[in-house]
Amino acid sequence: MMNTADDRPRPYRSELRERQAAETRRRVIQAAVELFSRQGFPGTTVAQIAKHAGVSVETVQKHGPKSELLRHAVELAAFGVEGETDVRATDAGRAMLGARSSGEFATVLGRMVVGINAPAAGVWMTVVGVAHGDAESREFQTQMLASIRLQVEQVLRVVDERGWLRGDVPFDDLVEAVCILTSVETYVRFVQLDGKPVEAYEAFVARAIKDTVLAR
Numbered sequence: 001m002m003n004t005a006d007d008r009p010r011p012y013r014s015e016l017r018e019r020q021a022a023e024t025r026r027r028v029i030q031a032a033v034e035l036f037s038r039q040g041f042p043g044t045t046v047a048q049i050a051k052h053a054g055v056s057v058e059t060v061q062k063h064g065p066k067s068e069l070l071r072h073a074v075e076l077a078a079f080g081v082e083g084e085t086d087v088r089a090t091d092a093g094r095a096m097l098g099a100r101s102s103g104e105f106a107t108v109l110g111r112m113v114v115g116i117n118a119p120a121a122g123v124w125m126t127v128v129g130v131a132h133g134d135a136e137s138r139e140f141q142t143q144m145l146a147s148i149r150l151q152v153e154q155v156l157r158v159v160d161e162r163g164w165l166r167g168d169v170p171f172d173d174l175v176e177a178v179c180i181l182t183s184v185e186t187y188v189r190f191v192q193l194d195g196k197p198v199e200a201y202e203a204f205v206a207r208a209i210k211d212t213v214l215a216r
Contacts, residue, residue, distance in 0.1 A: 032123075078119070097155070120184060166213065182205060
């Protein structure tokens, strides 16, 4: 039997379902961000994530086990989207690489690091804690750190091309210095453990990048 015009699938219905599914997924991952950050990985259940997101447990389970939700939670918290993100393609990354001087570069980098680390600190430290006893989480942590290092390397090569990078220190050492200075762990130590204001951390990163990485 042939479909009549009324029987044919309507594109707008499909688009609506896709938008609804995407919104549901975002609520689930955002709930995971908030609960993992506040309660840790062992203390957070799928049922709690479902309740926080306003969906059923079955809906949460469709988006993966807790370990997968944790990975996506890190991505969403840090960059606002899921999946590996090239920081150079973000607004903050473009502003950083659009700097007209080495000093402006350091200042924008400090601001960008706050924008990434402040919302991601809780859920990333959950990953760090879980990675000690969970191979899957440890692999994700290793992959994320490798990805971050690669992106730092790519940014510093641009900085080097502009003549802003100091030349008396091996390039790999400068990459490691930026990775350490801009890490979530440094943010946590500076702001959460030492109790210093976020503005002081931002200024610290900018100043440390100028003194440690950039040519004088």
